[in-house]
Amino acid sequence: MEKTIRFHLNEKPLEVSCPVHWTLLELIRDRLGLTGTKGGCREGECGTCTVIVDGRNVNSCMMLAVDVAGRSVTTVEGLERNGELHPLQKAFIAKGAIQCGFCTPGMLMSAKALLDANPRPSRSEIRKALSGNLCRCTGYEKIFEAIESVGAGEIFDVDDGVWQAIEQVQKPRD
Template sequence: MDKVLLNMVVNGKPVSLEIKPYTRLLDVLRYDLGLTGTKEGCGIGECGACTVIVDGQTVNTCLTLAASMEGRHITTIEGLMENGKMHPIQEAFIKHNAVQCGFCTPGLIMSAKALLDANPEPSREEIKLAISGNLCRCTGYEQIIDAIRDVAGQPNKREIF
């Protein structure tokens, strides 16, 4: 099948490449652009490991055709560092031990970033809703919620997830 030209902006940089029309965004990011921070867990839209931000909204890249990204602005986990410094959400995940095996972590951080960009002072319920599409088999979620609340400047009070 003929290839199509895709123009998009990834982590602030314009990108142009030829792709097969049925290529997933996940594969373009990982294999064409080498942005392997975005993970593939399930490949069927269930786990959230492949989450990135497209024009302010979280997207499961395993379910997204790359060809549909023409002209869109995409942010991956690699785009969060500034001047060699980790993003505050990344620092908070470390501070609160919200990372164990780490496979879910990039997707969770992208969901947290999209939430905090849109709503800098989310309630605990809003945080739970925002990360409800990101599965973590290790942490039990409490440390993740604590980390996001910390970035939002909120005191942490442990509750059952």
């Protein structure tokens, strides 16, 4: 059984037909070709399949694709703006928060959902928000540091051939 669904993917309206027994992860990767989102454990433990649906981070492996009808989905491909990486992506690179990279798309999406809801999270809020994303390389500290620095308004980029903090954005304290 197939069903046609309409939803927004990375801010663009989309109409697509897919089997009703497909997960959102299958639709994103296998039909739409957006392979930034990874399939890891495929049962909600590892978080590498994390995408944002209507502002919330969810496991795309545990959701039927038909469930995003009428909703707004953001994948890691939706983070960049005009060919520029998102500040979170730049911070991950600058801080060494990426090693093998397999968990990174999910980490970025959980981090984005956190910062969108809570622009200046504490370390413990970051740890909790990322608790559904496993990383076997970094030991998490670099990932938490990267998110914390974006929360604190630091902007990273390549300067003189080296990734470094190039700007400090003043964020209002609440």
